[in-house]
Amino acid sequence: MAAGRAARTGLNGLFAVYKPPGVASIRVRDSVETLLLKELNSLEQPAVQQQVRFLPNTVEGNAGKELTLTVTQLPVLAAHPLVRGPELTHLKIGAGHRLDTKSSGVFVLGVGHGNKLLTDMYNAHFTRAYTVRGLFGKATDDFSDTGRLIEKTTFDHVTRDKLERILAVIQGTNHKALLMYSNIDLKTQEAYELAVERLIRPMEKTPPLITAIRCLQFAPPEFQLEIQCMHETQQYLRKVVHEIGLELKSTAVCTQVRRTRDGCFTLDNALLRTHWNLQNIRNSIRDSKVKVKVELQRSLGHQARRGKRHTDTDQVAESELHSTEGTSASDLTHKMR
Amino acid sequence: MAFWARQISIWYLSVKTSSVANSIQQLRKTHRTWMQLHELSVLSFLCTDNHFPQHGLKTYRSVSLGSRLQSTNSNNGQILSEETNLLSPVNHYQQQAEVIPSSDTKTLYEVWEDTPPSSALEEISEEEAVQIVAEPPLPLGSFTLQDYVDRSETLSQLVLLGVDLSKVEKRPNAGQFLLRLDFEKDIRKRLLFLKDVGVEDNQLGPILTQNPYFLAVDMEALETRVAYLKSKKFGKEAVARMVSRAPFLLSFSVERLDNRLGFFQKELGLSVQKTRDLVVSLPRLLTGSLEPIKENWQVCQVELGFRRNEMQHIVSKIPKILTANKRKLIETFDYLHNVMGIPHHILTNFPQVFNSKLLRVKERHMFLTFLGRAQYDPAQPSYISLDKLVSMPDEVFCTEIAKASVKNFEKFLKTL
Numbered sequence: 001m002a003a004g005r006a007a008r009t010g011l012n013g014l015f016a017v018y019k020p021p022g023v024a025s026i027r028v029r030d031s032v033e034t035l036l037l038k039e040l041n042s043l044e045q046p047a048v049q050q051q052v053r054f055l056p057n058t059v060e061g062n063a064g065k066e067l068t069l070t071v072t073q074l075p076v077l078a079a080h081p082l083v084r085g086p087e088l089t090h091l092k093i094g095a096g097h098r099l100d101t102k103s104s105g106v107f108v109l110g111v112g113h114g115n116k117l118l119t120d121m122y123n124a125h126f127t128r129a130y131t132v133r134g135l136f137g138k139a140t141d142d143f144s145d146t147g148r149l150i151e152k153t154t155f156d157h158v159t160r161d162k163l164e165r166i167l168a169v170i171q172g173t174n175h176k177a178l179l180m181y182s183n184i185d186l187k188t189q190e191a192y193e194l195a196v197e198r199l200i201r202p203m204e205k206t207p208p209l210i211t212a213i214r215c216l217q218f219a220p221p222e223f224q225l226e227i228q229c230m231h232e233t234q235q236y237l238r239k240v241v242h243e244i245g246l247e248l249k250s251t252a253v254c255t256q257v258r259r260t261r262d263g264c265f266t267l268d269n270a271l272l273r274t275h276w277n278l279q280n281i282r283n284s285i286r287d288s289k290v291k292v293k294v295e296l297q298r299s300l301g302h303q304a305r306r307g308k309r310h311t312d313t314d315q316v317a318e319s320e321l322h323s324t325e326g327t328s329a330s331d332l333t334h335k336m337r
Numbered sequence: 338m339a340f341w342a343r344q345i346s347i348w349y350l351s352v353k354t355s356s357v358a359n360s361i362q363q364l365r366k367t368h369r370t371w372m373q374l375h376e377l378s379v380l381s382f383l384c385t386d387n388h389f390p391q392h393g394l395k396t397y398r399s400v401s402l403g404s405r406l407q408s409t410n411s412n413n414g415q416i417l418s419e420e421t422n423l424l425s426p427v428n429h430y431q432q433q434a435e436v437i438p439s440s441d442t443k444t445l446y447e448v449w450e451d452t453p454p455s456s457a458l459e460e461i462s463e464e465e466a467v468q469i470v471a472e473p474p475l476p477l478g479s480f481t482l483q484d485y486v487d488r489s490e491t492l493s494q495l496v497l498l499g500v501d502l503s504k505v506e507k508r509p510n511a512g513q514f515l516l517r518l519d520f521e522k523d524i525r526k527r528l529l530f531l532k533d534v535g536v537e538d539n540q541l542g543p544i545l546t547q548n549p550y551f552l553a554v555d556m557e558a559l560e561t562r563v564a565y566l567k568s569k570k571f572g573k574e575a576v577a578r579m580v581s582r583a584p585f586l587l588s589f590s591v592e593r594l595d596n597r598l599g600f601f602q603k604e605l606g607l608s609v610q611k612t613r614d615l616v617v618s619l620p621r622l623l624t625g626s627l628e629p630i631k632e633n634w635q636v637c638q639v640e641l642g643f644r645r646n647e648m649q650h651i652v653s654k655i656p657k658i659l660t661a662n663k664r665k666l667i668e669t670f671d672y673l674h675n676v677m678g679i680p681h682h683i684l685t686n687f688p689q690v691f692n693s694k695l696l697r698v699k700e701r702h703m704f705l706t707f708l709g710r711a712q713y714d715p716a717q718p719s720y721i722s723l724d725k726l727v728s729m730p731d732e733v734f735c736t737e738i739a740k741a742s743v744k745n746f747e748k749f750l751k752t753l
Contacts, residue, residue, distance in 0.1 A: 018751055020696060056467055069467055077496050078483045085503030104753060258752070267751055274731060274747075 007043055007278060011036070011091075012112035013285035014121075014292055016265040018272050021104040021256070025095060029109060032276055033093045036111075039278040041086045049079040094118050097128065097262060102144060103234045105130070105259030106270045114285070117292060124299035125203055126263035127211055127230045132254060134241040136221040139251035143238035147253070155250040160218045166247045167213050167225070170240070174210040181206045194302065201230065203303050208232040210240070222255075264288070264295045482506045482515070491520040498528075499542020500549075511549040524552055527559070534563055535577030548584035558590075565591045569598065575617045583620035597623045604634065606645065611653055619656035630659045633666065641670050643681060651688040658691055669695045677702055679713050679723070687723035701726055701734065704749050708739060 019028050054069040077083055094115040096108030110118040136155035140147030181202035184191045194200045201211070210229045217224040227237060238254040245252025260267050269288060271280055476484050482502045486492040492515065496502060506512040518524060528541060536544065545551065566576050580586055586594075601622065602612045616623060622630070637643050637658070643651070651658060658666070669691055673679050684690065690698065705711040705721065712719050721738055735743045 020700075020750075021753060022696065022699075077486045077493055080486075080496055082496050082500065083483050083486050083502045270751070272747055272750055 007040055007282075008112075010282040010285065011278075013114040013289055014096075014108055014110045014117055014265075015281055015284040015288060016106050016108050016262065016270040017276065018267070018270040019099050019104055019107040020273060021102060024101050025098045025107060028107060029093055029095045032109060032281075033091050035276050036091055036093075036278060036281070037086075037088055040088050040091075043278075044087045049076040050074065051076045096121065099259060100234050102146070103257040103259070105257075106262045106265050106267060107259075108262050108265055111281075111285070117296070120296050120300065121263055121292075124263075124296055124303075125201060125230060126295070126299070127201065127228050128232070128259060128263070129226065129228045129261035130234075130237060131216065131256075131258050131260055132225045132227055132237055132241060133256040134223050134225070134244070134252045134254050136223070136245060136248075136250055136252050138253045139242065139245070140253050143235070143242040143254055145253045145255045151251055153251045155221055155248075158220060158248050158250055160215065162248055163215055163218060163223065163244070166244055167215060169247075170210060170244075171213050174213075177207075178202065178209050178211060181209065197298070197302075199299065199302050203299075206231055208236045223252075226260075264291045480506075482512050485516060489516060491515065491518050491524065494520045494524070495545065498545070499539065501542070501546040504546050505549050508549060514553065515549060518552060526556060527552055527554075530556065530559060531580070534580055535573050536581050537577075540581040544581060544584040548588060550588060551584065554588055559587055562587050562589070562591055562594065565594065569613070571613060571617070575613075579617060579620040579623075583624045585624040586620060589624065594623060597627070600627060604631070605649060605652060607649055607653070611649075615653060615656050619660075622656065622659065625660060629663070632663060633659050633661065636663055636667065640667060643685070647681065647685040650685055651691075655688045655692055658688065661691065665695065666691060669698070672699065677711070677713065683713065683715075683723065690723050690727050693727040698727060700750060700753065701739075703753065704739060704741075704746055707749060708741060710739060 017028065017032060019025055050073045053072055053074050055072055057068055057070045081087075092112055092115060094110045096110065096118055099105060099107055108118070108121070110116075135145060136158060137153060138145070138149060139151040139153070140149055142148075178201060179186070181204075182200050183202070184194065184200065191200070202209070208229060208231050210227055210232075212226075212228040214226055215223060216226050225241075227240070229237070234257045237257055241252050241254040265288065269284060271284060472488070475488060479485070482492060482505075486496060486502065492502065495515070502515075505515065531541060531544070532538075563576065566579070567573075571579070589597075598612065598616065601607065601615065602609065605612070605615075607615065634648070637648050637651075638645070670684075672695060673684060673690060674681075702711060710719060710721065712721055713723065714720060715722075725738055726734075729738070731746065732743055735741055735746050739746065
C-alpha cells in the first residue's frame with residue numbers, strides 16, 4: 001500500500017518519450033499507460049481486510065451443551081483482489097503536440113497534475129526543432145515517398161549553394177512574418193529586451209512559421225535539413241520540402257520527419273521504448289521539473305508584462321506604434337488579451 | 338377474496354381481455370416477490386434502480402424475469418379459474434384454467450392474513466438470543482459480485498480456488514448463474530472430474546475464470562467428450578494440456594470437435610499424427626472460429642506465394658500463424674521479402690520471424706544495414722540467421738550479432 005502510494009506521488013509532471021515511426025501517437029500514449037498501470041498494480045499489495053465475526057458454537061457448559069458465540073477474525077473476501085479487480089484501472093496521461101504516424105521523435109506526455117502544465121506549454125508557444133530528410137527527383141501526391149507517384153524529374157543541376165540560397169529566402173520571409181505576428185514595434189525598449197532574451201515570437205495562434213532552416217547534409221539525391229518552427233504540422237514540413245524542390249526547378253519528396261526538440265525537451269531526455277518503465281519515467285519527471293518551470297516563467301512572465309504595458313499606453317499612441325509596421329486595423333483587435 | 342373478485346370484475350369491464358393478465362401480474366408482482374425473498378432467500382428480484390448503468394445489470398434482468406413470470410403464471414391460472422365462476426366464461430382463458438396445487442392456495446391465503454411480527458420487547462431464551470444473526474440485508478440487485486461473496490458459500494470457495502470473480506462477472510449471465518449454483522452439488526463433481534482428466538490444481542481457477550459456463554455442462558456430456566478425445570489417441574497429458582490451455586474445449590459437442598479435427602486434416606493436408614501435434618500445441622484452434630484460419634491459409638498460399646509443403650512445415654512449427662492478424666502478416670512478409678531480400682526457402686526454415694513484431698525486425702535490420710552486417714544468405718560469410726535476429730533480447734543481440742554496444746544501438750534508434 002505504502003509502496004504504491006509513494007510510486008504514484010512521483011507520477012505528476014511532464015516527460016518525453018521517443019515515438020518510433022509507423023505507430024500512431026495515440027497508441028504510444030495508450031501503451032505507456034498500460035505499462036505504468038501494470039507496474040503500479042503489481043506494486044500495490046494491500047493487506048487483506050480482516051473482519052471480527054461472532055460465530056455460534058456449541059461448548060460444554062455447566063448444564064450440558066450450550067450455544068455461545070466465539071470471536072474470530074476472518075478475512076473479508078469482498079476486498080480480495082480477485083473479487084474487487086485491479087486497484088488502478090486508469091491513469092490520466094495527456095499527450096503534448098501530436099506527431100503523425102509516419103514521423104518520429106520527441107513526444108511530450110503529461111501524467112497526473114502535469115496535464116495542467118501541458119496547457120501552459122501550449123499557451124507559451126514554444127518552438128520545435130525537426131530534422132527532415134528529402135529525396136530529389138520524385139513528386140508524389142502526399143509529398144512523402146510512400147505516396148502515389150506523380151512526376152519524375154532530373155536533379156543534376158541542383159547544387160548545394162542553390163539549395164542554401166532557397167533556404168535563405170525561406171528563412172527571410174518567415175522571419176518577416178514572425179515579426180509581424182509578434183505585434184511588437186522594433187523601435188521600442190521592450191522589443192530590445194525581448195530580443196536580448198530571444199523571446200520575440202507570436203504569443204497567439206498563427207499559421208506555421210519557420211524561425212530557422214539550414215542544410216545539414218547534401219548528397220544528391222538525398223539531403224537533410226534542420227528546421228526550427230512553431231505552430232507547424234508534419235505535413236506542412238513535407239510540403240516545404242516539396243516546395244523547395246519546385247523552387248530548384250526539380251522535384252523533391254520527404255522521406256523522414258523527426259522531431260529533435262519540443263520546447264525544452266530534447267532527444268537526450270526522450271525515453272526509448274525499451275526504457276518505458278516506472279522508475280525511468282519518475283526520474284525523467286524529476287529531472288525535467290525545474291527546466292519546465294523556468295521556461296514557462298520566462299515565456300508567460302513576459303507575456304503578462306507585455307499585456308500590462310499595452311493596456312497602460314493610450315489608444316492613439318498604440319495606433320501610431322503599429323502604423324509603422326503596416327498592420328491593418330483588424331490586427332489591433334486581436335492584440336494581447 | 339371477495340374484494341379481489343370485485344376488483345377483477347371492474348378491470349375486466351374496463352380493460353381489454355388480453356391485458357387483464359398483465360394487470361393482474363403487476364398487482365401480484367410486489368406481494369409475490371417480497372414473499373419469495375423471505376421464503377427462498379435467493380435473489381431473483383428485478384432491480385429497477387437506474388443508478389447502476391453496468392452491463393452486468395442486464396444479465397440479472399434476463400435471468401430473473403423468467404422465474405418471475407413462471408410464478409405469476411401459476412397465479413394467473415388460479416385467479417382466472419375463480420373468475421370463471423363469477424363472470425361469463427371467456428374462451429381463450431379456459432385453456433389456462435389448470436389444476437391449482439394446494440400449497441399455492443395456502444400460501445396465497447397466508448399473504449392476506451397479516452400476522453403482526455413479534456415485538457422486540459418480548460423476552461427470549463439465551464439460545465434464541467445467540468442464534469439471532471443481525472447482519473445487514475443483502476442488496477436486492479447489484480452490478481458486482483462483491484456484495485454477495487461473503488455470504489455465499491459457493492462464491493467464497495471459488496475465490497479461494499483462484500477464480501477471478503471480477504472478470505467472471507463481466508460475462509453475460511455468468512454472475513447470476515454462479516450465485517444460483519451450489520458448491521457441494523454441482524461444482525465439486527466437476528472439479529474432481531477435471532482433476533481426473535489431469536488438470537493441475539493451480540489451473541482450475543484460471544479455467545473457470547475464462548469459462549464459467551463449464552459448470553453448466555452435464556457430467557455425461559463431459560465424460561463422452563473426454564472419451565472421444567482419448568479414442569482419437571490423444572494421450573492423458575495431451576488432453577490435460579488441451580483442457581487447461583483451451584478452457585472452452587469441453588463445452589463443445591463431440592460432432593463439433595470431430596468437424597474441427599476433420600477440417601484441419603483435410604484443409605491443411607496433414608497426416609493424423611501431425612494434426613494431433615498441431616492441436617495439442619495450440620488447442621485454441623479447436624475452439625476459435627474457422628473463418629480467419631481459412632483466410633490466413635489462402636493468404637499464405639496465394640499472396641505470400643508459399644508452396645503447400647512449405648506451408649505445412651511452417652504451420653507445424655508455428656501454429657500461431659493460422660490465427661495471426663492477416664494485415665500484419667502481409668506487412669511483415671512484405672518487409673522481410675522485398676526490403677530485406679530474404680527468399681522463401683529461408684523463411685520456411687525460420688518461421689519464428691512471423692511471430693515477432695514488425696517494428697523490432699525493422700529496427701534491428703536497419704541497425705545491421707547501418708553497420709554493414711546485414712547478411713542473411715547462408716552461403717556468404719558473416720551470415721546472420723533469422724531466428725537469432727528476432728528471438729534474442731537486446732543486449733545479447735548487440736554484443737554477439739551486431740558486435741556493437743547497447744548505447745550505440747539506442748543512439749541509432751533515436752535517429753530513425
